[in-house]
Amino acid sequence: MDLTSIIAIYALVWVMTAFVSLPFGIKTHDEAGIAKVPGQADSAPANFRPGRLLLRATIISAVLTALYVLNYTYGWIGVDALNVFGEPPAPEADYSRNR
Template sequence: MQITSIIAIYALFWVMSAFVLLPFGIRTPNETGDSLVPGQADSAPVNFRPGRLAMRATILAAVLTAFFVANYSQGWITVQDIDLLGQLSPPPE
């Protein structure tokens, strides 16, 4: 696998990780007891930390990319393993 492919897969995993991790650790003013600023949505976070989110997404994306590259090189899970409908032909021997 080329390094450019690994970088592209890492970027995809990073974006996916950031969106998955986005709601974790966020508190609303109702949960913290803070007062709302006029015009603020009730669901707006009080403690949003983009740096912490980016760090968590970076770590998770690195782990997922490492597993993906290891699976690609070792062949632990193949397309035939996840063929639930049985429509794929067996791999050539």
């Protein structure tokens, strides 16, 4: 696998990890017991820490990308292992074209 492919996969995994981990550890002003500013949305976070989010997304995506590249290299889980529905049924012969 090329280095550019690994970087592209890492970037995609990083963005997905960052968006998935956004709501974890966030409290609203009501949950934290802090007074709200007039006009503030009820759902606005009181303790948003972007540095922690960036660090968490970087570490998790590095681990996930490393597992993906290792699986690509060594072939631990293949397409056959992901077939949970069994073999597809054999296609029926279409005799309408032969008439």
